[in-house]
Amino acid sequence: MSRRGVDPTAAARDQRAALAGLVRQLRPESWRIGVSLVVTAISVVASVVGPVLLGRGTDIIFSGVLSMQARAVAADGTPMSQVPRAARAAGKTHLAELATKADGVVGAGIDFAALTRVLALVMGAYIVSALALWIGGLLIRTAVHNTGLRLRRDVQAKIDRLPLSYLDSHARGDILSRVTNDVDNVTQTLQQTLSQLFSALLQVVGILAMMLYLSWILSCAALAIIPLTLLVTRWLMRRARPHFGRQWAATGQLSSTVEEAFTGQEVAALYGLEDDFAARFAGDNRTLFDASFRAQFFSGLLQPAMSALSNLSYVLVAIAGGLLVLTGSLSLGSVQAFMQYSRQFTQPLSTLATLANLLQSGAASAERIFDLLDAPEMAAEVASEERVGETSVSFEHIRFGYDPDDPVIHDFSLDVRPGQTVAIVGPTGAGKTTLVNLLMRFYEIDSGTIRLGGIDTAAMTKDQLRSHFGMVLQDTWLLPGSVRDNIAYGRSGASEDDIRAAAAAAGVDKFVATMPEGYDTQLSDEGARLSAGQKQLVTIARAFLADPGILILDEATSSVDTRTEVLVQRAMERLRTGRTSFVIAHRLSTIRDADVIVVMEHGDVVEQGSHHDLLERDGAYARLYNAQFADMTD
Structure with missing residues (x-):
């Protein structure tokens, strides 16, 4: 589920900017792309000359057959250029028109030596074309996968630089979808488009040039469908564009729903929310299906539409070419070559139209990635040269709100001496966990100052600041590995004895x-x-193994039983010497021995003192305590 007004199903806004961003991402691979362009050009030239060579072979066969038929009107050895006049004189008008473009001499027959040379050239051209195309494709694939590698690295690095407020305001499933699905879609799109785009463009230019060279009349017949092709392509692209944006946004929304369903599986089962999640999943899945179906439906119409227009062009060329051969204006081999070109000409046009739709899908994913990469980062930090000598902590007139217009903490001040254990209590929403988040600089304060050992924490880097803290949250996090590995995560290079000592201290x-x-x-x-x-x-x-100067436990004992709670409290007593501790607790039995108990309500400190002092005041703390232990005697 999207949070705080974020709409992951919004359509893409500026695809040109997204494509420009992809071009910038490809700049480190410019030399590979440049070489690929050269070898692709070689491949296209080699493939384009193939039909002309085949047409030459057809003319050799055609001239050989006519040279044998010409014996009826001329003697052997007579140049074929003289046959049309002799054929007309003999009343064989049809033979005269066909012989107009024939070569050789009468009676020579088919020149198999010349035909073999032509076929060898054709085979060599196609082999060169295939080899160059393979090399170009290999270079493009390498360039695209390197770009995908950098994109994933940049996105991961960006996430590390994003403030916690950004991550809190975006669904985790949607962010994961941008890192995985969207990056995969971008790399696939780039691989398909770059490997074919250059080839298709060069084929259009090369084939068009050869068509004009062979016959401008047939070229006009073949190009008559181009305006119609552009209109059809543009219409289909405009219909498909918004659906591609919704498709990838809906993918992120669906990933968010699945992620929530898995992480909250126990809660969903406890409260019977399986049907609710199933309904949400079905709705998101239907949205994704509809967007994908519409996008693929309109983009899928391109191929049959282009095929129909290609067949129409082929029919026009065949009719016009036949008439030109009959009138002797063009040789049979030239018409054959032109018909091959006309068939090939619509293929790169169809490819370009298909690539345009693929680019729309890739641009939609790229825009989601660049939105993440362009998100505001945490402010640049400069390491403080001052060293924290003691673990005192002071809050001076702190004001903070997740929404600047709705402050959670209004004017909070507190001084904590080194070695003190400070318990922070209060009703839900009082600002207890928020206070710790500000101390750790997960969020930045709106006004005021927090000092550690007399040094303003804003003057430290976050790494400097957090190196003095150990933190245990209510929500546990374990990494895949052994129990030893999970404990050793607190300090790099910890020995076996250190790990076992920490384990013993924590029970x-x-x-x-x-x-x-x-x-x-x-x-x-x-x-x-x-x-x-x-x-x-x-x-x-x-946390014990990390041996921090300041220890923070945010409801750290909420999941342990009474006996384990006693063990943890004893361990805390052993660690208290020389260490400042902050304990956030709803179970007031865990903080009776704290040096200072701070009672918060509505973001302000309303009471502070020891357990017995606060009970004697009969104020906010006493009300909280009595609510928990109404049937118990102190």
């Missing part, structure tokens, strides 16, 4: 000891072999 060693493969137990990215609480403990052990 992971106890359940790992019950597994047959121990720390070598393989986990999937969803951690299917572990319970929710065990997965959380692994992520806590990962």
Whole structure:
């Protein structure tokens, strides 16, 4: 499902700009494309001269046959140029007209030596054409795949530079579709178009030149259908264009729905939402089907339409060519060659029309990719030369809103001394997690200052800042690999002893000891072999191994049972020395021993103090506490 007003099914807006962007992407491959153009030109020239050579072979056969028939009106050895006059004198008008374009002498018969040479030249021309076409295609494929490689690399690098706000405002499935489906479509489109575009253009020019060389009359007959061809092509392209844009946008929307259905499978099953997801999938699938069907329907009409127009041109040329041969204006071989050219001429035109539709599909995908690549990035950073000496944290008059007109935090101030454990509590929507996001600079504050060790965090790079933090979220994330690998992810180069020590501190060693493969137990990215609480403990052990100066736990114990919660609290006590800790919790039993408890409501601090002090005040914290432990005695 699209979020925050994003419409992934919107049609493409500026295909010319998208195609210009693709041209820029191809610039590093210009030398390959240039060489491919040269060898493609060689291939086209070799293929274009083929029909002329074949026509010459037909004329040799035709002249040989006529030379034998001419014995009826002239003696052997008489030049064929004298046969028309002799044939007319003998009343053989038909023989006179046919002999007008004949070569050789009377009685010579077919010159098989000359015919063999012509056939050898034809075979050589077609072999050269095929070899050059293969080389050109290889170069184009290499250039296109290199471009696809760069596009994927650029998109991935771009995602790393995008602010979290952008990723939060776009469906993950749609972003994944741009990285995979759209890039694949662009590379396929480029490969098909570039490998055929040069060849088709050169064929049109070369074939047209040869047609004009052979007969301008037949050329006019063949070209009579061109205006009609352009009109049909333009009409079909205009009808297909918007559907290609909707097709690839709908692909992204469908990917988003599938991604949500898989990631939220348990929730969907729990609340009986399978039919809802099935209905959404069916709707998105129908939208994709309709867009794809319409796009392919109109683009698919090009081939039969061009074939029909090609046949019409062929009929016109055949009729006109027959009349020219009968009148002696053109040789039979020339007509044969021209008919081959007329048949070939509509083929590259049809190819160009088809490529135009493919380019529309590729341009729609390219526009979605370039929209992502052009998205605003995080501001450029300059590394601070100051070094953080202590782990104090101060918030000074912080104001922030996901929407600038609707602030979530209004005027927040807080000083945290090194080594303190600060618990942040409050009702849902109070701004607790938002506060941590601002501290980690996942989002940038609208106004105010956050200092770490007295240094403005805005003056640090994000890598500098985050190197001082370890963070455990409510939602666990495990990578495919062993339990050992998942814990070791917290610090590169960690030893086995370090990993086991972190596991022991988090209580992971106890359940790992019950597994047959121990720390070598393989986990999937969803951690299917572990319970929710065990997965959380692994992520806590990962944070322990990182040994950060500041530890953040955002509802980190929400998925563990009471006994495990006690183990985590004891581990936290051991880690508290010399380490600043922020704990966000709804379960107030986990933060009784915090040095400072900060109570937030509506983005502001309404109370702060120790557990007992806040209970004695009988304010906001006391109300929260009593709501959770109404039947318990402190």
